[in-house]
Each structure stands twice: as C-alpha cells, then as structure tokens.
Amino acid sequence: MTIKLGIAPIAWTNDDMPELGKENTFEQCVSEMALAGYTGTEIGNKYPKNPEELKSFLEPRGLSVASAWFSAFLTTKPFEETKEAFMLHRDFLHAMGAKVIVVSEQGHSVQGQMETPVFDKKPEFTEEEWEKLTSGLDKLGELANEKDMSIVYHHHMGTGVQTTDEINRLMAETDPKKVSLLYDTGHLVFSGEDPIEVYQTHKDRIKHIHFKDIRKEKMEEVKTSSSSFLKGVKEGVFTVPGDGMIDFAPIWKEIEKDGYEGWIVVEAEQDPAKANPFIYAKNAREYIKSVTKL
Numbered sequence: 001m002t003i004k005l006g007i008a009p010i011a012w013t014n015d016d017m018p019e020l021g022k023e024n025t026f027e028q029c030v031s032e033m034a035l036a037g038y039t040g041t042e043i044g045n046k047y048p049k050n051p052e053e054l055k056s057f058l059e060p061r062g063l064s065v066a067s068a069w070f071s072a073f074l075t076t077k078p079f080e081e082t083k084e085a086f087m088l089h090r091d092f093l094h095a096m097g098a099k100v101i102v103v104s105e106q107g108h109s110v111q112g113q114m115e116t117p118v119f120d121k122k123p124e125f126t127e128e129e130w131e132k133l134t135s136g137l138d139k140l141g142e143l144a145n146e147k148d149m150s151i152v153y154h155h156h157m158g159t160g161v162q163t164t165d166e167i168n169r170l171m172a173e174t175d176p177k178k179v180s181l182l183y184d185t186g187h188l189v190f191s192g193e194d195p196i197e198v199y200q201t202h203k204d205r206i207k208h209i210h211f212k213d214i215r216k217e218k219m220e221e222v223k224t225s226s227s228s229f230l231k232g233v234k235e236g237v238f239t240v241p242g243d244g245m246i247d248f249a250p251i252w253k254e255i256e257k258d259g260y261e262g263w264i265v266v267e268a269e270q271d272p273a274k275a276n277p278f279i280y281a282k283n284a285r286e287y288i289k290s291v292t293k294l
C-alpha cells in the first residue's frame with residue numbers, strides 16, 4: 001500500500017457536537033468528498049451501520065473506509081466492557097476493508113465537556129491507570145491482529161495522552177507489534193508540541209495520519225480564556241491544511257523520507273455554517289497537491 005488521501009466527515013457533521021452540521025445529509029457528505037478529489041473516508045454518525053449498505057453508497061463514489069474512531073475506557077471501566085464494544089467496532093471495520101482501528105482513551109477525558117478548560121483540567125494518569133491503559137491496549141492490539149488489523153492510538157487534547165512525554169511513555173510501555181500510533185498534526189500543535197520531533201521519534205510506529213491545521217489566534221484565545229476543547233472547535237481553532245499556521249512541507253518531507261504507507265486523512269472540524277465543508281475540502285485538496293506528490 002502506498003499513501004492514500006481521505007477526508008473525515010467531521011467537517012460536515014460533527015459527532016462530538018451533533019448540532020454542528022445537523023442539516024447536512026450523509027449523501028451530500030460522501031458525494032462532496034468524492035467531488036473534491038478524495039478516495040477515502042472515516043465514519044460519521046449519519047453513516048449506515050450495515051457494511052453492505054454503506055458499501056453501496058461508497059463504492060459508486062470511489063470511496064473506501066480508512067478507519068473509524070473508537071473510545072476506550074481502559075482506565076475507568078472493567079476491560080471486558082471496552083473489549084465487547086471494541087470487537088463490534090473491529091468487525092465492522094474489517095467488513096469494510098479497513099486495516100487500522102483508531103483508539104483513544106476517554107477515561108477522565110475532558111474533550112467532550114463544554115465548560116471544562118482544556119489546558120488546565122486535562123487528566124494526568126496515575127501509575128495504576130498507566131498500567132491499565134498500556135496492558136489493555138496491548139490486548140486490544142492482539143484482538144486487532146487476529147483480523148490482520150492494527151490499532152492506532154489517537155493522542156488527543158483534553159485526554160491523558162496529549163503531550164510529547166505522554167505519547168513517548170505510551171509508545172515505550174506498549175508492544176510495537178500490538179500498538180501503533182496515529183499522528184494528528186492539529187492536536188500536536190494545539191498542545192504546543194513539535195510535530196516534526198514527534199514524527200521522527202515514532203516514525204516506525206505511525207500507521208495512520210490526520211492532517212488538520214490550526215488558526216493561531218483562536219488557539220491563543222483558548223489558552224488565555226481557559227476555554228474548553230469544544231468551544232475552541234466551535235470558534236474555529238481547527239481548519240484544513242493550508243488555511244492555518246502549520247507548514248505541511250517539512251512534515252511531508254518526513255513522511256516521504258521515511259516511506260510512510262497508509263492513509264492521510266484530512267480532518268478539520270469546524271462549524272459548517274461558517275466554513276462550507278465542500279469549499280474547504282477542495283481548498284485542502286489543492287494545497288496538499290501543491291505541497292506533496294499526492
């Protein structure tokens with residue numbers, strides 16, 4: 001597999017805040033993805049749940065499923081609960097032909113809390129929670145491997161795995177054969193990390209990429225006003241590549257140099273009433289063409 005370019009539905013309909021884009025239909029979303037020049041998608045709340053039905057909409061549009069998000073609660077709930085939900089998710093993605101499963105630990109996460117300051121209140125895991133998380137991820141990784149798939153861990157604002165140190169610890173304490181990494185440019189820059197350093201450190205473990213850009217002034221507002229992750233998104237902290245502060249040329253250089261294989265998914269959640277998803281998707285496609293060979 002070489003590099004394929006997809007786009008996430010979150011710019012059309014936002015699963016974290018379903019009121020954003022509630023007027024946008026599933027068919028509009030997938031048609032506009034294809035029209036804007038993408039060949040893959042992740043999964044949103046309006047997508048059909050039945051694999052054959054979903055394929056009947058995606059295949060005529062030349063789209064396939066790159067992956068889909070899974071919320072784990074390994075630090076706060078019994079493993080069996082996460083396992084049960086994970087198996088359903090894994091089997092759905094397997095039926096759709098995806099090779100990677102996006103996993104993010106949501107135990108103690110503040111990412112979904114509208115009033116909680118994302119920087120001041122992000123959780124820090126205890127030693128015991130780190131153990132539950134890393135051993136649980138290894139087990140989910142084994143379950144993924146049974147189907148010739150991999151889990152890719154999504155570091156995320158407002159969670160216990162957000163910073164470079166936390167990502168490094170997670171990678172050091174999990175088995176490389178069982179746990180890979182999702183590299184999300186927007187979350188790294190929002191958190192104040194150096195995306196090039198993270199790429200270089202973990203290049204051998206990165207099996208999935210989210211490309212999102214940051215509006216610098218909106219990011220600073222979130223910090224200075226102790227705002228929440230969701231309010232930041234509503235205000236427009238994220239945008240598509242080429243529209244914000246991130247220079248994707250040096251990031252692309254690393255990706256290409258190290259022979260990355262897999263999906264790059266444009267994922268730029270913002271209010272679709274302010275930022276027309278089709279126009280932004282097209283703009284991102286053109287920018288990516290100008291910076292990469294894709």
Ligand SMILES: O=C1C[C@@H](O)[C@H](O)[C@@H](O)C1=O
Binds near residue numbers: 016269
């Ligand atoms: O991959 C992602 C999925 C979303 O639900 C999340 O909040 C977003 O920021 C993200 O990076």
Ligand SMILES: [Co+2]
Binds near residue numbers: 154184210267
């Ligand atoms: Co992401």
